[in-house]
Amino acid sequence: MALIGGEIRLDRSHDGRVANLTLSHGRFNIITMETRRLMAERFAEIDADRQIQVVVIRAEGEHFTSGGDIRGFMEVEPYELTDLGQDVTAPARSPKPVITAVDGYCFGVGFEMALSTDIRLATTRTQFALPEMRLGMMPGSGGTQRLARLIGLSRAKYHVLTASRISAQQALDWGLVASVSEDAEALADEVERVVQTLLGYSAIALRTAKEVLDRGVDAPLATGVELERKSYAMLRSTHDFAEGVAAFDDKRAPTFEGR
Structure with missing residues (x-):
């Protein structure tokens, strides 16, 4: 059984x-x-x-x-x-x-x-x-x-x-x-x-990196790199990236919000 x-x-x-x-x-x-x-x-x-x-x-x-x-x-x-x-x-x-x-x-x-x-x-x-x-x-x-x-x-x-x-x-x-x-x-x-x-990291950056790694690893190198570039550009528009840069300049820990 x-x-x-x-x-x-x-x-x-x-x-x-x-x-x-x-x-x-x-x-x-x-x-x-x-x-x-x-x-x-x-x-x-x-x-x-x-x-x-x-x-x-x-x-x-x-x-x-x-x-x-x-x-x-x-x-x-x-x-x-x-x-x-x-x-x-x-x-x-x-x-x-x-x-x-x-x-x-x-x-x-x-x-x-x-x-x-x-x-x-x-x-x-x-x-x-x-x-x-x-x-x-x-x-x-x-x-x-x-x-x-x-x-x-x-x-x-x-x-x-x-x-x-x-x-x-x-x-x-x-x-x-x-x-x-x-x-x-x-x-x-x-x-x-x-x-x-x-x-301690941005949830949206983690999510995006996981997806790029998973989808890119089985694709041709040029396709994987293109996916990486476009994802990088997308993250440039996020609040968390702006916060990360500001925290770096201010020499403090960033406060990420996952957006």
């Missing part, structure tokens, strides 16, 4: 400017079809809230997630899986920067979800994997494509086809994660450091 349940708690911190999503479903935080839908619903709420500037995804318990509800897939008709991954990878479509704090296992669909976020932070005991090949299956929520773009085609082929795990140090060396902390407590401190950094 397919697993049901699984919670993704949403709470706000930093005067409502940070949305915190916490996966909660037992020791291994197994992601069910219900959990997938809940992720999409949470991001729909987050994206509609203009006060939220940064999103952080964490997990409760010993591991970030061991992956999806394997037996549950046999109770879903094949045609129902054609849009698989549109829900759990909602972070990729969010206009806000999304940070994932990963401790312990980050396997299968959980890894695919993390790949769809902007900044991944890990601990020394973190392990990443796309183990679907062990089941006679392959990743189906963007894992093959996002992993290849992040670590290169050759490495991605190896880890997808052999279902081998990626250690925290490998992930750091390959640019898959931005930092590796000693333990969960140090990871929490690192998350807070990055959050505070992002909160």
Whole structure:
């Protein structure tokens, strides 16, 4: 029988400017079809809230997630899986920067979800994997494509086809994660450091830079550069850029308003 349940708690911190999503479903935080839908619903709420500037995804318990509800897939008709991954990878479509704090296992669909976020932070005991090949299956929520773009085609082929795990140090060396902390407590401190950094910047500049990076990276270089130039020109007209220049001249911290 397919697993049901699984919670993704949403709470706000930093005067409502940070949305915190916490996966909660037992020791291994197994992601069910219900959990997938809940992720999409949470991001729909987050994206509609203009006060939220940064999103952080964490997990409760010993591991970030061991992956999806394997037996549950046999109770879903094949045609129902054609849009698989549109829900759990909602972070990729969010206009806000999304940070994932990963401790312990980050396997299968959980890894695919993390790949769809902007900044991944890990601990020394973190392990990443796309183990679907062990089941006679392959990743189906963007894992093959996002992993290849992040670590290169050759490495991605190896880890997808052999279902081998990626250690925290490998992930750091390959640019898959931005930092590796000693333990969960140090990871929490690192998350807070990055959050505070992002909160100090203009929300409209962050949103625009994320879009240019995401859309430009797969386009021809000339197209990506043109997108960058036009976006740069657009930001020139914003209140926040004028405030940033004024603050620079006045030798003070800027007060950005996201416009």
